[in-house]
Amino acid sequence: METWLTQIGTDQSLGEMEVLYSLSVSFVLGLVLATVYRWTHQSFSYARSFLHTMVLATIVITVMIMAIGNNMARGLGIMGAMAFVRFRTPIRDPRDIIFLFAALSIGIASGAQVYSVAVIGTLYFCFTAIFLSWSPFASRREFEGLLRFMLPPDSPSHEHLQTVFGRYASSTEMVAMREAIQGEVQEYSYQIRLIDPSYKTDLVDALSKLDDITEVSLVMQRTTVEI
Numbered sequence: 522m523e524t525w526l527t528q529i530g531t532d533q534s535l536g537e538m539e540v541l542y543s544l545s546v547s548f549v550l551g552l553v554l555a556t557v558y559r560w561t562h563q564s565f566s567y568a569r570s571f572l573h574t575m576v577l578a579t580i581v582i583t584v585m586i587m588a589i590g591n592n593m594a595r596g597l598g599i600m601g602a603m604a605f606v607r608f609r610t611p612i613r614d615p616r617d618i619i620f621l622f623a624a625l626s627i628g629i630a631s632g633a634q635v636y637s638v639a640v641i642g643t644l645y646f647c648f649t650a651i652f653l654s655w656s657p658f659a660s661r662r663e664f665e666g667l668l669r670f671m672l673p674p675d676s677p678s679h680e681h682l683q684t685v686f687g688r689y690a691s692s693t694e695m696v697a698m699r700e701a702i703q704g705e706v707q708e709y710s711y712q713i714r715l716i717d718p719s720y721k722t723d724l725v726d727a728l729s730k731l732d733d734i735t736e737v738s739l740v741m742q743r744t745t746v747e748i
Contacts, residue, residue: 535587543631543632543634544583546639547579547580547583547627547628547631547632547639548576548579548580550639551576551577551579551580551624553644554575554620554624554627554647555573558575558620558650560654561650561653561654564614566613571617574621575620575621575624578624579624579627579631580628582624582625582627582629583632586628586629620650623643626642627639627643665713665714665741665742666714666739666742667710667712667740668710668724668737669708669709669711669737670709670736670738671702671706671707672709672734672735673706673733674706676732676733676734677732678731678732678733682731686713688727689716689724690714691716692713694711694713695710695711697710698710706735713739718741721739721741725737725738725739
């Protein structure tokens with residue numbers, strides 16, 4: 522006895538269990554993709570709705586591919602219907618677009634019942650995303666902070682500055698030095714690159730403990746700012 526699903530078209534017959542299996546595969550893989558996106562997300566454009574969109578997109582595309590099957594008329598009909606849809610939501614981060622395309626690919630592979638491609642492709646994509654997120658690949662670290670302090674020219678603390686710098690900074694460069702308070706002290710300005718961003722407070726505290734040094738300030742800066 523034929524089920525109601527086997528009577529939808531003559532080109533491809535899918536049973537209820539096959540449909541549920543395909544949808545379940547796309548749903549689980551969509552959750553894996555969304556989880557990896559959340560783990561590796563670093564910009565300021567995070568949105569909970571975007572994660573939901575990725576998971577739901579895999580299911581929608583799976584349904585579309587199963588509905589089209591090998592029927593060209595259905596495919597043209599769905600393309601015509603989708604042409605009326607206008608997506609106005611801007612996507613600022615190109616990385617978000619790639620994750621959305623990955624969700625669509627998962628839906629296509631699941632709907633076409635090419636499960637090996639869907640599973641292996643998802644795992645490989647997620648592995649690559651995690652690797653790029655944790656590795657220093659493509660990172661460009663410039664001088665991260667501007668350090669300023671006051672110090673008398675004949676103070677013995679000059680000998681301890683390099684020791685403190687070597688403990689907390691991987692690179693330092695003096696960019697300015699000028700006299701202040703009628704020549705009694707000198708104001709120093711250094712561009713520094715911290716070994717670890719968490720060393721900001723430790724560096725300021727260590728310099729403040731040196732004799733004769735005053736008005737220690739550290740301003741962190743970025744090459745670009747994402748809004």
